[in-house]
Amino acid sequence: MTREVGINQLKRRDFLKAGLVFGAGASGLAAGYAAVPDAFARAVYAAKREGVNNENVLVMIQLAGGNDGLRTLVPLADPTLHDLRPKLAGSMVSQALPLNAQYGLNHNLAGIKSLWDKGKLAIVQGVGYPNPTFSHFESIRIWETGDPTRRQVDGWLGRTLATSYDSNGHPLTGCACGATDAPGALRDLQATLTVIQNQKTFGFTGGSEVEAAVGALYKGTPGIYGALFDTAIATATETMATLRTSSTSYQPMADYSDKVKLVYSSKNQLAAALQLAAELIVTGTGVKLLHVTLGGFDTHYTELSRHDDLMGYLDSAVSALYQDLAAHHMADKVLIATWSEFGRRPKENASGGTDHGAAAPLLLIGDPVHGGLFGEEPSLTSLDDTGNLKYAVDFRSVYQEILSGHLGADSGQILGSAFERVPFLKAPVAV
Amino acid sequence: MALASTDEQASPVALPRRGITRRQALAAALATGVGVGAVRLLGGSMQQLATPLAGSATGWISPLKSESARVMHLLRRTAFGYSPTQLETALSDGFDKTVDRLIESKPAEPPPLEAATTPGGRFPITQLQQWWINHMLTTQTPFAERMTLFWHGHFTSDYRKAADNTFMYWQNLTWRRMAMTDLPAMLVAVTTDPAMLRYLDLATSTGQNPNENYSRELMELFTMGPGNFTEQDVREGAKALAGWQLPKPDSIATVTVNNNVMRRLPVFSTQQSGVFNARRAYNGGVTYLGHQGRLDTEGVIDRILAQPSTATFLATKVVQHFVTGRPSTSYVAALGDTFRRSRYDMKTLMRAIFKSPEFTADQSYRALVKSPAEFMVHAARALGNPPIAKVIAGAGSGMGQTLFDPPDVNGWPTNEAWISSNTVVERVNFVTAALAQTKGLLPSPHDAVHRHLDGVLGVQTSSLFNQAADDRARWFITLASPEFQLK
Numbered sequence: 001m002t003r004e005v006g007i008n009q010l011k012r013r014d015f016l017k018a019g020l021v022f023g024a025g026a027s028g029l030a031a032g033y034a035a036v037p038d039a040f041a042r043a044v045y046a047a048k049r050e051g052v053n054n055e056n057v058l059v060m061i062q063l064a065g066g067n068d069g070l071r072t073l074v075p076l077a078d079p080t081l082h083d084l085r086p087k088l089a090g091s092m093v094s095q096a097l098p099l100n101a102q103y104g105l106n107h108n109l110a111g112i113k114s115l116w117d118k119g120k121l122a123i124v125q126g127v128g129y130p131n132p133t134f135s136h137f138e139s140i141r142i143w144e145t146g147d148p149t150r151r152q153v154d155g156w157l158g159r160t161l162a163t164s165y166d167s168n169g170h171p172l173t174g175c176a177c178g179a180t181d182a183p184g185a186l187r188d189l190q191a192t193l194t195v196i197q198n199q200k201t202f203g204f205t206g207g208s209e210v211e212a213a214v215g216a217l218y219k220g221t222p223g224i225y226g227a228l229f230d231t232a233i234a235t236a237t238e239t240m241a242t243l244r245t246s247s248t249s250y251q252p253m254a255d256y257s258d259k260v261k262l263v264y265s266s267k268n269q270l271a272a273a274l275q276l277a278a279e280l281i282v283t284g285t286g287v288k289l290l291h292v293t294l295g296g297f298d299t300h301y302t303e304l305s306r307h308d309d310l311m312g313y314l315d316s317a318v319s320a321l322y323q324d325l326a327a328h329h330m331a332d333k334v335l336i337a338t339w340s341e342f343g344r345r346p347k348e349n350a351s352g353g354t355d356h357g358a359a360a361p362l363l364l365i366g367d368p369v370h371g372g373l374f375g376e377e378p379s380l381t382s383l384d385d386t387g388n389l390k391y392a393v394d395f396r397s398v399y400q401e402i403l404s405g406h407l408g409a410d411s412g413q414i415l416g417s418a419f420e421r422v423p424f425l426k427a428p429v430a431v
Numbered sequence: 432m433a434l435a436s437t438d439e440q441a442s443p444v445a446l447p448r449r450g451i452t453r454r455q456a457l458a459a460a461l462a463t464g465v466g467v468g469a470v471r472l473l474g475g476s477m478q479q480l481a482t483p484l485a486g487s488a489t490g491w492i493s494p495l496k497s498e499s500a501r502v503m504h505l506l507r508r509t510a511f512g513y514s515p516t517q518l519e520t521a522l523s524d525g526f527d528k529t530v531d532r533l534i535e536s537k538p539a540e541p542p543p544l545e546a547a548t549t550p551g552g553r554f555p556i557t558q559l560q561q562w563w564i565n566h567m568l569t570t571q572t573p574f575a576e577r578m579t580l581f582w583h584g585h586f587t588s589d590y591r592k593a594a595d596n597t598f599m600y601w602q603n604l605t606w607r608r609m610a611m612t613d614l615p616a617m618l619v620a621v622t623t624d625p626a627m628l629r630y631l632d633l634a635t636s637t638g639q640n641p642n643e644n645y646s647r648e649l650m651e652l653f654t655m656g657p658g659n660f661t662e663q664d665v666r667e668g669a670k671a672l673a674g675w676q677l678p679k680p681d682s683i684a685t686v687t688v689n690n691n692v693m694r695r696l697p698v699f700s701t702q703q704s705g706v707f708n709a710r711r712a713y714n715g716g717v718t719y720l721g722h723q724g725r726l727d728t729e730g731v732i733d734r735i736l737a738q739p740s741t742a743t744f745l746a747t748k749v750v751q752h753f754v755t756g757r758p759s760t761s762y763v764a765a766l767g768d769t770f771r772r773s774r775y776d777m778k779t780l781m782r783a784i785f786k787s788p789e790f791t792a793d794q795s796y797r798a799l800v801k802s803p804a805e806f807m808v809h810a811a812r813a814l815g816n817p818p819i820a821k822v823i824a825g826a827g828s829g830m831g832q833t834l835f836d837p838p839d840v841n842g843w844p845t846n847e848a849w850i851s852s853n854t855v856v857e858r859v860n861f862v863t864a865a866l867a868q869t870k871g872l873l874p875s876p877h878d879a880v881h882r883h884l885d886g887v888l889g890v891q892t893s894s895l896f897n898q899a900a901d902d903r904a905r906w907f908i909t910l911a912s913p914e915f916q917l918k
Contacts, residue, residue, distance in 0.1 A: 064839070134647070134665070135657050137841055171852070180831035181844065181851045195851035197829055204856060206863040206907075214859050214911060219891050221913045223491050223797055228850045229913045236852040264591040267836065295839070300632045300644040350640030351632050356647070386662050 051164035052288070052408050054429065056368070057281055057334045059274070059290045059321070060157070060185065063314070065298030066136065069343035069360030069378075069389070071307050073123055074104045080380040085348045088304055103373065108312035111319030112365065119371035120322075121363065122424035124398055126378040128359035128391025132342065136298070136356070139341035144184035146396055146415055156399055156414060157289050158188025164409040165288055167192045171235035172242055174289045175280060178273025183291045192231055194239045198269070199247065199276050203240050211237055246283035253327030254278075254320040262309045263302065270294045271317040278321055282328035288407070297340060301351035314338075318365060325366075335406045335425075336365040337398075346380055347387055358384065359391035362398055368406055370426045397422045405429060491914075493793035494885045501526045501791050503885060507918040508753055508799065509533055509785075510573040512809030514816075515874075518882060530785045534778050538575030538607050541566035544600055550684035551696030552597030556590050559600055560824035560834045567808045568816055568823075578610035578781075579603065580804060581752055583834070584842035586621045586653060588630040590835040598626035599835050601702045614654075614745070614775030618732045621653065623705035625677050631840070634677050634705070638713025641669035648840050654735045656744035660720065667717040671726040674712030678703035736775065743767035749780065754790050755798050756846045762789055797917035800846045803830035805918065806858060810865055810910045813883050817869040826864065829857035850916075862910040866903060876905035884914045 071088070074096040075081055082089045096104030097113045105113050115121045129148045133139050142148050146156035154162070157174065167173040174186050174193035186193050196202050204210045218233035220226070256271040273292040280287040294314060299307050318336060325331040343360025359378050376392030384390050397419040403411035405428030412418055494500035502521050506513050510533070513521070521529045544562050546554035567576045583606060590599045602624050609617045621627055622645070628634035636642035646668035650660045680697030688694050707728075716724045720734040735741055746766040750758045766783055773779035784790060801809065807823040827833050831854055832843055880886055880896070888896065892912040899905045909915060 133657075134662060135651055136839065137651075138657055176851075179851075180829060180853050180857075181848050195853040197853045201829070202853070202856065204863070205860045210859065210863060210907075213895060213908070217891055217895055217908065217912060218855075220889070221891070222889050223913075223917070225800060225847065225850060225917065226913065228847060229855065229916070232850050232852050232855045236856045239852060264594065267591075267838070298644075298840075300642055301635055349642045350637040351635035351642045353632070353642070355643040 051166070054408050055333050056406055056408065056429070057288055057290070057330075058157075058402060058407060059277055059292070059334060059336045061270075061314070061318070061336065061338045062183065062185075062291065062293040063297045063310075063338055063340040064140075064293050064295040065340075066139075066342045066344055066356055067297045067338075067340035067360060068299060068303065068307055068354060069357075070346060071303070072106055072109075072311065072363075073099075073125065073361045074106065075102065075377070075380065076104050077102055078380050081346075084346045084380065085354075087352050088348050088354070091304070099373070102377070106308070106311040108308050109315045111315045112363070115319075115322060115365055116371060120367060120369060121365055121371050122369040123361050123363055123373050123375075124393055124422055124424060125361045125373060125375035126359045126389065126392035127362050127375060127395050127398060128342070128389075128393075129395055130391075132358040132388070132391070134342070134356040134358075134386070136341055141184060143339055143341055143395060144187075146399055152416075154188040155183070155185040157185045157291065158191045158193075159414045160403060160407065160409050161186070161191035161193065161289060162188045163413055164407070165191075170286055171231075171238055172280065172285050172287050174291075175277075175287050176291045177276045177280075178268055178270070178292050183293065186289065186291055192235060194235050196239065196243075196276060198272065199243055199279070202236075202243060211240070242285050246279055246285055250279040250283050252278070252324055254323035256320045256324075257316065260309070260313045260316065262296070262313065263306045264296075266310075266313070267295050268293050270313060271320060274317050274321040275324070278324045278328075281325065281334060282330050299344065299353045300349065300355060301353040303348075303353040322365065332367040334366050335368050335402065336363075337402060338363045339395075343389060345387060346383060346389060358386075358388035360389070362395075364398075364424050368426060369424055372424075374422050374424050393422060394419055398424075401425060401428070491797045491889075492887055493796035494887055495791050495793055495796050498526060500885050502529055503882070504791065504796065504918075505529060505533075505785065507809070507883075509577050511567055511577060511805055512812040512883065513573075514812060515878075515882065526791075527786070530782060533574040533785075534611065534782055536572045536574070538579075538610065539570050539572045540604075540607070541570070547597050547600045548698065548700070549597065550686050550698045551694070552595035552599070553686075553688070553696065554596055556596055556599075556835055557821075557824055559590075559596055559603075560827075561820045562600075563603060563834060564804075564808070564820040564823045567804070568811055568820060575607055575610060577805075578777075579607040580802075581749070582606040582610055582617075584837065585748065586617075586624075586627065587837045587840060587842040588624075588626045588835075589837055590626075593626040593629045595626070595629070595697075596835075597699060598624075598629065602626040603835075604702065605704075611777045611781070613777060614741075615732060615736060617777075618649075618654070618735070619729065620704070622649070622672070622728055622732070623675060625703070625705060628675055628677055628705045633672060633675050636669060636673045636675075637711045638670055638673040641666070641673050641713070643669045645669070646672055649731075650735065652841055654744065655738050655740045659738060659740040659744075663718065664720055667719045668731055670713040670715075671717050671719060671731050672728055674707050674709060675705045675728070676708050676711065678706055739767075739771070742771035742775070746770055746780065750784060751845055752799075753781075753784055754787075755795055758789070762787070797914070799918050800849045801916055801918050802843065802845075802849060803827045803832040803854075803858075804834065806830075806916060807861055807865075809883070810862065810915070813874070813879055813910070814865060814869050814906070815874050817865065819865055819868045822861070822864050822868060826857065826861045830854045830861075858916065859911045862907055865910070866906060873902050873906055876902050876909055879906070879909050884909070884912075888912070888914060 071092050074092050076093055095107035097107055098104040144155045145152040161167045161174045165173045171192045171194045176183050176186055176195045179195055180197050182195055214233055215237055218230045221229050256275040258269045258271045277290045296310055325334050342357055344354035344357040348354050378389040396415050400411040400419045401422050403409045403414055405425040408429035495504060499522050506521055546558050570576055588602060590596060593599055605620055605624055609620050631645035631648055632642045633645040643665050647665045651657050681700045682698045683695050684698050686694055686696050717726050719726055722734050743763055747763045750763055769783045770780045811819055837843055892914055896905055896908045899908055
């Protein structure tokens with residue numbers, strides 16, 4: 001990996017020493033969540049440290065809205081489930097794809113089940129954190145920042161980019177695919193990242209003249225948003241150049257389809273986003289940390305059909321991604337992981353749905369995983385005082401294993417602490 | 432479009448050199464004692480606005496000490512831009528009188544949407560989006576649309592889950608009519624709004640088996656904010672609120688939908704709100720926000736309005752949309768007090784905000800990023816209203832804002848969240864499309880720089896503007912500039 005030299009290696013304090021004083025408004029902004037990068041710091045910070053030195057890639061899939069863990073990994077033999085969910089339990093148990101006598105996968109996860117059969121699916125059960133919040137937004141923030149105390153403002157993957165990768169000058173190191181704005185998990189004051197909603201339309205419709213003019217227009221932009229604007233345009237132009245090359249050399253080796261039946265259509269084109277992820281990975285763009293989102297998991301009503309549809313959509317898109325990566329001989333480098341802000345209430349409500357819950361299972365998929373069930377099965381008879389499943393595994397244990405075991409990053413520095421290990425990787429890089 | 436070719440434009444963007452470029456620019460600016468933001472264009476009729484004023488080296492030079500600049504600042508934040516006539520009226524009225532006019536004007540109703548009588552509201556959402564954009568472009572009371580857009584993001588609903596675009600249409604009409612009334616009345620309207628009853632599941636909740644969705648978001652996102660209520664309040668509130676159902680249709684139409692499937696769909700001849708069914712309600716008492724005993728929907732709303740956090744939470748949100756992304760605690764506390772003492776009167780709150788020193792403080796100058804809808808409608812109005820409602824309705828998605836389709840129940844984010852590699856490209860592409868659709872003679876871009884950007888341009892913008900070959904190129908630079916993305 002090449003390193004930028006010269007002015008990019010200067011630290012902010014060097015500029016302060018030189019007697020230059022920067023916008024007063026900017027430092028105040030850094031105090032808040034999802035803050036604007038300091039107007040000047042962003043432009044001069046570069047990757048300064050020797051960080052990760054391997055080819056491993058992470059694809060995080062957010063199941064936004066709170067995925068129902070009990071309908072993802074279904075307890076097959078617990079009669080309590082039928083008492084708690086008279087409407088929802090029957091078919092989900094009878095149709096589940098058994099993994100063993102106790103658990104089965106949702107019946108629409110057939111592709112992921114076949115990965116299980118090949119030892120390429122690890123499931124960590126009962127993942128959560130102490131004193132759970134039932135607010136989507138608070139819990140999303142906790143998962144994104146990796147901090148249940150809510151003091152951390154940067155995302156855990158953003159911090160990883162900032163501490164362990166050279167993203168300045170290589171904005172595609174971190175990429176949000178299928179989104180229009182940066183997901184909180186990837187945000188960090190000192191990290192650059194790319195956001196691409198749809199690579200087919202990602203480009204200046206006015207052509208190269210507009211591209212050149214806009215490149216010149218967004219330089220040294222004043223004000224508290226100046227550096228953010230300039231970085232966004234520079235990142236976009238650089239990414240377009242990369243995509244022009246990658247799209248010509250990429251041949252998809254799997255069938256990605258967003259033409260799926262959903263009770264109501266999804267905002268996110270999961271398959272297209274994952275296909276873009278595959279393109280970036282297999283064409284050697286240097287992408288390392290990717291994030292995609294599938295929304296619609298807030299199943300307060302008519303959950304039966306809606307959740308099944310979402311499971312099927314997830315299954316087809318993830319299966320295609322795995323197949324594509326394998327055909328390009330990249331499957332051994334890529335870990336695919338799901339996350340969701342919380343699970344759902346074990347007891348169903350009047351609308352044929354479930355309200356906000358707590359602990360839930362996470363799926364880890366790919367050649368790097370050691371297949372099997374990890375963590376601890378949550379008890380349906382010993383619920384907490386809000387009627388929710390108690391967590392057994394802190395979500396940061398999973399992050400820690402991903403960071404140190406898969407990416408080879410310094411998880412202690414990124415997470416600020418050490419957590420109990422969850423050994424779901426076949427050959428951890430550095431633990 | 433032809434842009435004059437210079438080395439600067441022809442050279443590819445060189446990332447590693449960004450720091451140098453910036454540092455050199457700063458050093459030069461400091462050496463000559465001129466701030467980076469203070470570049471004056473020659474010509475124009477309001478040159479005094481471009482006079483450099485005090486400001487930091489990296490910030491925009493605020494012209495807000497001038498009355499006319501304050502008026503334009505006000506209009507940018509409240510009116511989706513403006514026509515030359517609207518600007519002249521406001522400039523001759525002055526800041527204070529313009530504030531009063533904005534606040535006291537009765538919202539102009541949009542023309543009725545013919546498609547709204549389609550059985551089951553099964554007409555394309557694009558019709559509703561274009562209908563609203565058209566009204567934003569042509570209304571005589573743009574502040575009403577700005578407020579409707581604010582409430583559309585605050586008391587938000589998603590057309591996918593509401594599953595009836597007539598309900599979404601009604602919601603838009605209701606939000607506009609209630610936008611400047613008072614919070615107690617608004618919360619009743621929101622709770623019984625058919626699209627909201629669907630979106631947050633109150634329509635299917637029962638006292639016996641309550642659905643918590645609306646109860647939680649009513650407190651967390653609509654009124655009090657997180658951390659000011661307990662899980663027990665969520666559960667008990669859900670019981671107390673249960674019983675609302677969708678209105679009964681005037682008739683049922685049997686319609687053939689996809690693949691020759693026959694469906695029975697509701698038809699409404701007039702706008703309606705939810706109906707209360709006592710048999711689905713909760714019969715017992717509840718413990719809710721300090722109250723014990725029986726509680727109906729108005730009782731729930733009263734309890735919420737009795738919480739001090741409600742006024743502060745709403746004042747903060749309004750301020751973040753109209754004044755600054757990071758208001759001080761004392762500022763929002765004072766506004767919250769004013770709001771609560773007025774029995775939550777929106778006119779009182781908005782007047783207090785616009786007339787507060789913070790609104791026109793130098794730090795507030797260009798301190799907010801225009802939302803995609805604001806950016807596009809402002810651009811269209813500045814161009815003299817070319818027929819681009821359809822383009823605007825379709826272009827929002829890549830910038831992160833599709834009307835009637837918020838990302839989640841928290842509505843749209845603000846400011847910095849509007850800026851990413853994807854959204855900036857889409858903003859530029861919109862300018863390209865808008866100019867392509869603007870036939871004939873363009874308004875003067877030199878006037879536009881003064882009317883819409885106060886004549887305060889960054890080095891790069893003014894340099895490119897001055898090098899541009901023709902008016903079309905000058906308009907491109909103006910509308911695609913970072914200056915125009917801000918308000």
